[in-house]
Amino acid sequence: MKFPDLTELALRNLRESLLRNSLTTIGISVGVASLVAMLSLGTGLQQMLSRRLEKSGLFDTVFVSSRRDLRGGRQEERSGPTPGESRVLDEAARVEMEHLPNVKEVYPDIRFSTELQFEDKPHLTMISALPLSAKSNDSFDGMQGRFFSSDTASEVILQKSFAEELLGKTPPLGQPEPSVAELAKPLLGKELIMRYAQRAEGGDQTTVPGPENQESETAGASYSVVSREQKLTIAGILDLDPESLRGPMRARVFLPLGLAENLHVMQLVDLREVSRAASKQPVYSSISVRVKDPSRIQGVEDAIKKMGFTTFSILDASRSLQQVFRVLYAFLGIFGSLALIVASIGIVNTLVMAILERRREIGIMKAIGASDGDVKKLFFAEAGAMGIAGGIIGVVLGWAIGQVINFGTNVYLKSQSIPPEHFWAVPLWLVGFAIGFACFVSLISGLYPAGRAAKLDPVQALRYE
Known part of the structure; x- marks a missing residue:
């Protein structure tokens, strides 16, 4: 069976039982909407936090301090494998950091x-x-x-x-x-x-x-x-x-x-550090180094570590933060998918009912030469069409839910003299994932009805009234 004929037959069959198929599609769209709403909340929270950190200057900033433990006067190698005596964090070190590649600004933490x-x-x-x-x-x-x-x-x-x-x-x-x-x-x-x-x-x-x-x-x-x-x-x-x-x-x-x-x-700088300084120039407890491009921050950190200093940047903490959001995505995705899994049961029920109503039609198709594979493709096409339609409607519905909740939240924040925020975000990858996942679940749900329809005996099916 050719693809255009398959598509035409599938759409015609869906139109003949419009109410039942529409309700099944709505069930799919509700499941997709819950999935999109959950994941868009997680994405929005991550983007909001990233915007705040980026605007605060933390994403492009490296915090530098001496490796010497000021409490006990011993060496600590907390941020790099380079051994040896740590350097004094003085004006000479600050000037040296200013000349490192990709460095935008260096200033002491006073x-x-x-x-x-x-x-x-x-x-x-x-x-x-x-x-x-x-x-x-x-x-x-x-x-x-x-x-x-x-x-x-x-x-x-x-x-x-x-x-x-x-x-x-x-x-x-x-x-x-x-x-x-x-x-x-x-x-x-x-x-x-x-x-x-x-x-x-x-x-x-x-x-x-x-x-x-x-x-x-x-x-x-x-x-x-x-x-x-x-x-x-x-x-x-x-x-x-x-x-x-x-x-x-x-x-x-x-x-x-x-x-x-x-x-x-x-400042609160250990006297030992002052006594170790080569001259009477200022000695700092820590220095902030801003880079021109946040993507270059790792290279700047490595260069500063080779100079004999300890470094810390939000890049170190962001790796743990990304793991936290991955776990959050997993939990939100699982809870959001529950409604879609329930909707898949409705797809199975709809297609099984279609088999009972169309036994004679299936028998005629097989009698004139349709193979078991053609019958399976027809039912898969119907399930896939409901999944795609439900996925598209669900994405729009999930986006609308997020916008309404975001608007209501910002109205409350404004009443409390708090700047508005954007808590929900629906990126393109989430749109594609939601529609694709809905289609995948629908095709999985169509496995049993399609197999059952393909096994029908055409002789028995033609006798069915």
């Missing part, structure tokens, strides 16, 4: 705990320095006020929780929080006084300020520590936290990187 005075009240907090390129971080999208006017401006950006602390508006547990706009109005443009410890050039001794600004002396290093003050203007207030991944070490106040470098703030 963070320190200090006291900020606002309206004659002291507040202890962690401060971090940010480069001007951090403006593209999505944490600054909903900021009240503005970003730093320059890399050396005497300005700060406050995280929402610290702004609440300054105004004494930290809400009790379970109570609604004040909005960023409410906090910004009394704070923007106001001044803070930062008191910090400055590392200054010294002789053969380290001078450390004691109580009441008296100095004590400790031998062994060539710098001095003096107490300084710096006036800072509040430029902006953040709702989101750009350092949420740092846990307890995350900062609540942010300075321009250039200003922080000019202040020469004493």
